[in-house]
Amino acid sequence: MKTFTYVFLISLISLTFSCSSDDDGQYVLTKEGRFPISELAGDWEATKAQFSVNTLSVDVVENGGTASMSVQSNGRFTLTIDPVDRNAYTVSGEMFWEEWQKTFYFAIVWDDDPDEWDTYGETFDGTTLSLNGGADTGEYDFDNDGDMESCSAHFIFVRS
Template identity: 30%
Template sequence: MRTLIKILGLTLLLICLQACEEDEGNDLTGSVISISDIQGSWNATRAEFDIAGTGTSMAIDIVAAGGTVTLVIQSNGRFTLTITQTGQTPEISTGQMSFDEDLLVVEFDDSPGESEFFGIQSTATTLSINGQTEFDLDDDGTDDPARVELDFVRA
């Protein structure tokens, strides 16, 4: 009887661990979109970052200002985001994408354990991502909280 209780307890523990693992945001399928729908290479047609400061507002559309933004998404959710502002060195970010229902969950490699959540819309040839992130809008070397709206076309 004790052996049966130990086996049952171990089985329940393994089931709980599996359930917790699934809740960690590693789901490659959202309620509407999955990683398989958006994997591939994307070029931004709009990359707008803006922040409202005390009495002032700063905004930039990197693409409209002559820069480029590219996004490459692998089938396992790994991604590389390259932002190149005119006359500046490319800023490359990597990380892991997953879904929490209809939200895109992004964990950047330079901030392990911290997730950012974004709205996402996609068709076969377009991808739009929007939400809150950090970006150095005033070129002072420090990232500022910013709203981001990214519109991509499939490369």
């Protein structure tokens, strides 16, 4: 029985130390990642502004609307979405990189939820920025009833 107790205690101590080492990989928001966020400064026009949930998908630009974004060098931005079948609306936030275990993920802290951030798949070549979010990274009023529904968002922007 003593052998079992010693093995159990050693296993418990090992598990405690291995779990505590996970704290070294905490999330850090930074402006420096795969490229500096300041490189996004300027005005952008969307060639795609797609919102999707389940089997429902709306591309505001494909349907004749517009989406434009103005980004400051510190990563603050304003995004205006103007669908053809309803009033335009504006959202804003700040862009960062989320660093986790030496990997960088494109992140946005939305002004309407400053204690959380969403991460997006991103590509950027200097003139085109593509953002592809997973579930709950966007909101859109699919049925035009005044209530925004949580969805995924996919944008492709070109410098204007």
